[in-house]
Amino acid sequence: MYFNKLAAGCVLAALPSIAPADILSLTIGGGVWNETPEGNIIKPAGAVTPTVDVENNLFWSEESQGYMFATLEHPVPILPNVRLMYTKLDHTGSGPTTFVFDGESFSGTVANEFSIEQTDILAYYEILDNVVSLDLGLNVRLFDLTYVINDDRGTSTSGTVSAPVPMLYGLIGASPWPGLLISAEGNYMAISGSTISDFNAKIAYTTDFFVGIEAGYRTQSIELDDVDDTNAKIDFQGPFIGAYLKF
Secondary structure, X not given: OOOOOOOOOOOOOOOOOOOXXXXXXXXXXXXXXXXXXXXXXXXXXXXXXXXXXXXXXXOOOOEEEEEEEEEEEOOOOOOOEEXXXXXXXEEEEEEEOOEEEOOEEEOOEEEEEEEEEEEEEEEEEEEEEOOEEEEEEEEEEEEEEEEEEEEOOOOEEXXXXXXXXXXXXXXXXXXXXXXXXXXXXXXXXXEOOEEEEEEEEEEEEEOOOOEEEEEEEEEEEEEEEEEOOEEEEEEEEEEEEEEEEEO
């Protein structure tokens, strides 16, 4: 899969004003996302066979997934702030089923392993940074999918898909008192009928001792329209909790 088109209009040159950070700050943290998957996949995209359901055919279920992030904010108004984030979604399943995937017919006891690694390289500007927060920017998500499927008859298939995905980024939040941030944050991409979205709403609190905690709800949707001969619509959603150090 690859996305080599970025719609015009992603440029932020027209932003009216930028509120740079007062001081240089570095935030490093991580957490656990307790997500539940749902959706389906069909490969090849033009196949007349039924879609492969991730719950009923692949036997995916609720999983706890880890994430990590690092954010650098600075007082230089022209340069964007930078955030790196890593999320890995691992799903495995096994059970009696019948389906066709990647040109292979599977039946009997079918086992599968899917791993989706996502590394975000985000550049953003703080448009507002006081009681009300507003961030806007661009994100490049390095998307890496690997899969293995096999059944007890000896049929198997595997594959790897890697691609950079350009996305728009935004955050809006409010700080009713110092240290507390209530926010909604999102990344979004739509190209040639395919969309990827990643949204969360959370509450974060930073103490006076450099330690912070966050908790919220995250939902991610991947919809592919004939990308690498694959159609898919898969959603991951659930609560998350994390901790961080802010210097």
